Amino acid sequence: MTTSTPSSPFSRQPLYAFAMLALMLVLAALDQTILSTALPAIAHDLPGGTPLAWVFSAYLLAATVVVALYGRLADVWGRKPMLLLAIGLFLLGSLACGASQSRAQLVMARALQGAGGGGLLTLTMLTVASLFPQAQRPRFQSLLGASYGIATMFGPLLGGWLVEHLSWHWAFWINAPLALLAWGVLARTLPLPVRQAAPIDWWGAAALAVALVAALLATQHGKLQLPAALTLGMLLLIAAKAAIAFVWRQLRAAHPLVPPRLFGHPAYVAAATIGLCSGVAMYAAVVFVPQYLQTMLHLSPTASAWHLLPLMAGITFAAIASGKLLRAQVPARRLAGVGSGLLALSFAALSMVLAWAPDSAVLLSACLLPAGVGLGLLFPIVTVVSQRAAPPQLMGIATATPVMLRSLGGSAGVALMAALLAQRMTDELAGLAGHGAPDAVRTAMAHGLQAVFVCAGAAALLAGVASRWLMAREAN
Structure with a gap:
């Protein structure tokens, strides 16, 4: 060449x-x-x-x-x-x-x-x-x-x-x-x-598109002022039916859009799961921490963006390190386990800061560094393992599926955690009615975000469990 x-x-x-x-x-x-x-x-x-x-x-x-x-x-x-x-x-x-x-x-x-x-x-x-x-x-x-x-x-x-x-x-x-x-x-x-001389499964693509659009609209239902007929329940029903139709089509189509045999490889299932969980974790950090900094600590959007610097710096430098370590034959399973552990540690630290020092923007910012390092370690692993686990003729869809799951996991995860935050704040404010209004709202949001970060930490731990399956590929 x-x-x-x-x-x-x-x-x-x-x-x-x-x-x-x-x-x-x-x-x-x-x-x-x-x-x-x-x-x-x-x-x-x-x-x-x-x-x-x-x-x-x-x-x-x-x-x-x-x-x-x-x-x-x-x-x-x-x-x-x-x-x-x-x-x-x-x-x-x-x-x-x-x-x-x-x-x-x-x-x-x-x-x-x-x-x-x-x-x-x-x-x-x-x-x-x-x-x-x-x-x-x-x-x-x-x-x-x-x-x-x-x-x-x-x-x-x-x-x-x-x-x-x-x-x-x-x-x-x-x-x-x-x-x-x-x-x-x-x-x-x-x-x-x-x-390749292979047709495209357009029916499968249409079913997947309907499922994704309905699911994503459901996650944004409260913000988009949708028509009254498109209730949250209706959107979830459409998403579920379209998803079932998509799976049914993939199991029966001669040339499926997302070949089910990809998921017969344990390493690929692990990479897809890690992609989904890392999306939940990343969006939890980049959405809820700035929201708290702006609404409760009264920082400007630009100032709150600067407080995300440890997260983004961690992603940047850890991604480069992850590539070097993979080239040095460090097992992907080990790197993924470390990355998932750092993610879980970061959300645990965020929860503790909200409990003990909720007014400290600096501490909240510092707690994002392990999350950035963890995400930076995981991102290249998902791509590299997905491509290695797939046959050459399916490398495109094998690369795309974890990316799609990461985006979907982030959107759906943020919507569910936002609903949890709202519910926890409502319950908390009902019990803090005798306190000063600003302090009560700040306390309620801090307690609600603790529950949110517990959920994000659970997603990180699930990614750590999935990383154990990467052994199957490394043994080949």
Whole structure:
């Protein structure tokens, strides 16, 4: 191969391609967080009665729904055309977002942008397998994980800077020149696709899409002002029926969207479970800690974002370390166990701080460092193990499924934990009626978040149990 000899004039092409993959993953990650500080300016500038929550939810819905389909299409039609399509949709969506003149236009543009961004979250990791031999993949997968952590860390800060010095439109327009650069470099440097003669299970894809949309709408039911007919119970019923139809279809289709034989491998089941649990844990940290800092300790959104720095720094540096350790033949089972243990430790520490020092933003921030290290160790493991456990012709869908489960686990987990928090606060305030109102609310929220962090810690422990199954792969 021309890329195997360092002295070859073409040996740098995989590195150029990887740099563009990391760039696109950073842009996709930024657009999940950059609006947190830009949203007040958007609310002021754009007319319309559409709830602002749809600006986030439209991207999340579209990105989650397309993940599995991108993975399967990459297996059948090739990774290069699907990656270029995802970049193109993300670019068009970004331009449309920046040019939006109403909230309804912005929501539709965000859905288009999410349809591209969801592909980027999967296809960047998948394309690494086309560029580098298996022994080098952990290193580059870990660098992608570090890039994601850095982007998530600086998204709110960049959004605030753009709004202050330019306008909220630039939170989207900044993507355009970078996406064009990435598209051109990847179109030139990626290898030609290898197509399979296999049909796509469109019925299965439709059933999965309905199940995911209904489930995600259920998690956001209280924020989106949905039509009265779409009650929470109705959405959950639709999600359950569509999920059953999807499983039934996968068990009987000649070419299923998500082949059931993938889950016959214990290591793959472990990776998928760890992906699901890590999504619950990560979103619990990035949603509820800033919420407490802003509502109870009265920090600004930008200040609360800075307090997430230990979490994101931990993810960044631990992801790089995880790749090096995997290349050094450290067992994935051991790394996953350590990562899960650190996650559980972090949530235990957060619960203790809320019990003993609920006014200390610094202590709460410091408790996020073990969670960041734990997540950073787990992210590359999920990708590497998923790809190793799958046959080459199914590597796309094998990579995509844990990503989809991570997003779904985060969304559903946050919704359930938010309901638990609300219920605990209601019960707590009923018993604290004689106390001062501000102190009572703060105490109630601190106690409610303790229950939330216990649930997140339980998800981390479940990931630790699942890591034991990784032995099956390492024995092969």
